[in-house]
Amino acid sequence: MKLHIYEHCPFCIKAQMIFGLKGLPVTFHVLLNDDVTTPTEMVGKKMVPILEKDDGKYMPESMDIVHFIDSLDGQPWITQRQNKLLNQWFSDVAEVVHKLVIPRNPQIAFQEFATQAARDYFTVAKTQMIGDFSEHLERSKSYLAVLNPALRQLEPWIESERAVNGELSIDDFQLFSMLRTLSVVKGVEYPAKVEAYRQRMAELTELPLWDEKAL
Numbered sequence: 001m002k003l004h005i006y007e008h009c010p011f012c013i014k015a016q017m018i019f020g021l022k023g024l025p026v027t028f029h030v031l032l033n034d035d036v037t038t039p040t041e042m043v044g045k046k047m048v049p050i051l052e053k054d055d056g057k058y059m060p061e062s063m064d065i066v067h068f069i070d071s072l073d074g075q076p077w078i079t080q081r082q083n084k085l086l087n088q089w090f091s092d093v094a095e096v097v098h099k100l101v102i103p104r105n106p107q108i109a110f111q112e113f114a115t116q117a118a119r120d121y122f123t124v125a126k127t128q129m130i131g132d133f134s135e136h137l138e139r140s141k142s143y144l145a146v147l148n149p150a151l152r153q154l155e156p157w158i159e160s161e162r163a164v165n166g167e168l169s170i171d172d173f174q175l176f177s178m179l180r181t182l183s184v185v186k187g188v189e190y191p192a193k194v195e196a197y198r199q200r201m202a203e204l205t206e207l208p209l210w211d212e213k214a215l
């Protein structure tokens, strides 16, 4: 099977995670960010992740892909356990995370940004959503002053470094994908349990963190 992705994309990370967790073979194929044609031909619009199945059919939607792959062996691992507090926390931090992560993405050597045209496409589209990238980069310190204390709120909710709710749940897909995207940001302070969680999940999912590339 082939999974079409952008490396920076949190939805793609969710879909990538299940292959590593279950030890299933897959090829990750990174599309250029300004390639509208390829995903549109596959699923009718420019959107990733897209799973290309062995029978040539395409499946969009990250969590549909996750559940499809998880169920392939007839023994799905993902439980329905969810922490409502964690869900509220994701909404509360979403804006500051976007303002820290998105302006940094085209400066990281992700394959979807291999050309200037691809970087420009992303910058124009996302500037319309979140505003000027250089202004956000300049305000990083004030965003970190909000995010770093918020990360400390996660500590009591992390039941295990292998699974935030004690057993693998959709919250892990949300939390690890967010923490991995955040690893492009310098100056994020991870409290001990959050650090243990993101390191362990990076191993289990076979998706390394980007701390060394952080800006």
Ligand SMILES: N[C@@H](CCC(=O)N[C@@H](CS)C(=O)NCC(=O)O)C(=O)O
Binding pocket: 006, 008, 009, 010, 011, 012, 046, 047, 048, 049, 060, 061, 062, 063
């Ligand atoms: N609901 C979709 C959302 C996927 C999504 O929004 N992907 C973004 C990339 S992070 C995308 O393809 N956006 C269109 C674009 O980048 O032009 C899912 O969970 O897979």
